[in-house]
Amino acid sequence: MTSPGERPVGWIVTVDEERTARLDEVVAELQAAGLQVNRVLTSLGMVHGRATEEQLEALRSVDGVVSVDREQEHRISPPDAEVQ
Structure with a gap:
């Protein structure tokens, strides 16, 4: 449960190859x-x-987790934008 000041952010969790067979766990x-x-x-x-x-x-302490990285968002200007 989050407190009022905490905002969830996006994460990408990478799982060890040996645990991918039991990824649901x-x-x-x-x-x-x-x-x-x-x-x-x-x-x-x-x-x-x-x-x-x-x-x-x-999240990082879960068995089989290799890394937990913040999700990144990239935006590209439309083709008709002044600066590219």
Whole structure:
């Protein structure tokens, strides 16, 4: 549960290759640690979701998690924009 000042942000969780065969278990553990799962990329062993900064260490401590990285957003100007 988040406190009023905490805002969930997007995270990309990479799972160890050995645990991808049991990815559903890792996803359940991530959810128990506070991750709101948006998408599971089974073939890549990645889980996209949202959680607060305060939940980051709990996510990283899940068995089989290799990394937890903040989701990045990139925007490209339309072709007719002045600056490209």
